[in-house]
Amino acid sequence: MPKVITLPGDGIGPEVTAAAVEVLREVAPDVTIEERLIGGVAYDTEQNPFPQSTQDALKEADAVLLGTVGGPHDSEWNKLPRHLRPESGLLALRKALGCYANLRPVRVQPGLEHLSPLKPELARGVDILIVRELLGGVYFDQDRKIDGDTAYNTMRYTTHEVERVAKVAFWAAEQRKGRVTSVDKANVLEVSELWRRDVQALRDRDYRSIHLNHEYVDSVAMLLVSDPSRYDVVVTENLFGDILSDLAAVIPGSLGLMPSASLGDGPGLFEPIHGSAPDIAGQGVANPAAAIMSVGMLLRHGLGRSDAANQVDRAVAIALRQEPTRDLGGKADTKTFTRSVLNALESSPSVG
Secondary structure, eight states: OOEEEEEEESTTHHHHHHHHHHHHHHHOTTOEEEEOOOTHHHHHHHSOSSOHHHHHHHTTOSEEEEEEOOOOTTOGGGGSOGGGSHHHHHHHHHHHHTEEEEEEEEEOOTTOGGGSSSOHHHHTTOEEEEEEEOSSGGGTOSOEEEETTEEEEOOOOOHHHHHHHHHHHHHHHHTTTSEEEEEEOTTTOHHHHHHHHHHHHHHHHHOTTSEEEEEEHHHHHHHHHHOGGGOSEEEEOHHHHHHHHHHHTTTTSOGGGOEEEEEESSSEEEEEOSOOOTTTTTSSOOOOHHHHHHHHHIIIIISOOHHHHHHHHHHHHHHHHHSOBGGGTSOBOHHHHHHHHHHHHHTSOOOO
16 A cells, blocks of 8 residues: 655645645545654754654655745744754755655646736746756765855766766656757856766667757756747756756746656655745645645656546646636635645546
8 A cells, every 4th residue: 555654844834735635635545644744843843854753754655745844034943053954854855765856847727828927928838847956966065165265066967867867857758748958058067068978878878769959058047938838858957957947937927836746766755846935824825736736746756646647637727727826816725726626536537
């Protein structure tokens, strides 16, 4: 029997995770669901943002559903030593799960083009998957230091690290339109020369059916907002991926519409990308769509249940048209939107 560990976390995390769990129970009643602590609430309870009790539970998990971590800028959590802050618990979680590839779909829902900051004709039909390397590069390299009035961080990649995330991108492209754009800065960075060389070699060796092109990160940043439909799957390293995926996140019109999956050596990690939104926490008005769509990704990539994943995606699309939440210009609160998703699921054929 599959087991999913939920980590609701902080802020609106418990509210949107509860909504997502309702949907998961509806489409996969055989799945065992257990809740554990992470982030600020974990520190308050166990003086550790990624406590041992959570680490032990993950050893038995088939997938992990995360809410959000962190508090407001003036939170007491932000005054703690860095390794005890909520965000450090999230980084430790990703590392413990071996999640080296982050998948972030950027999809403009039909009928919601008007929410995008782009012109409707540019936003219409946008469907991009950004695959970001998650455990290497400048964020994780230990060759880093502040020394008086000098500081440095080092960006370093190995062929192994490049190939394993590129394989995820090529695999995803095989199920989509068969196009991959690899993003680098090979005109000025040696690490990008290695990245480009290894991605191309992998494609030529194992993925000849995939159309691959290489683009510089600054060009991609412009084209994502001026011609987004040119992209299918985008793969890039950690720093560039962090920036580009956040840039692309504005295209659908709300962070409440952005799920994600992080895949690697262990169980996958599935989470909405929005923050903890402490200003609305506890009010019951948070948009749970991204958390529910993360359940769709969990079903697809974590449990291998594509039919159930498709069912969730269709139900969310229906609910967005019928009961949009306040951040989308509607009136639905968290419970109303969740009920709309559940109603759409009940009216569709069962996937068992």
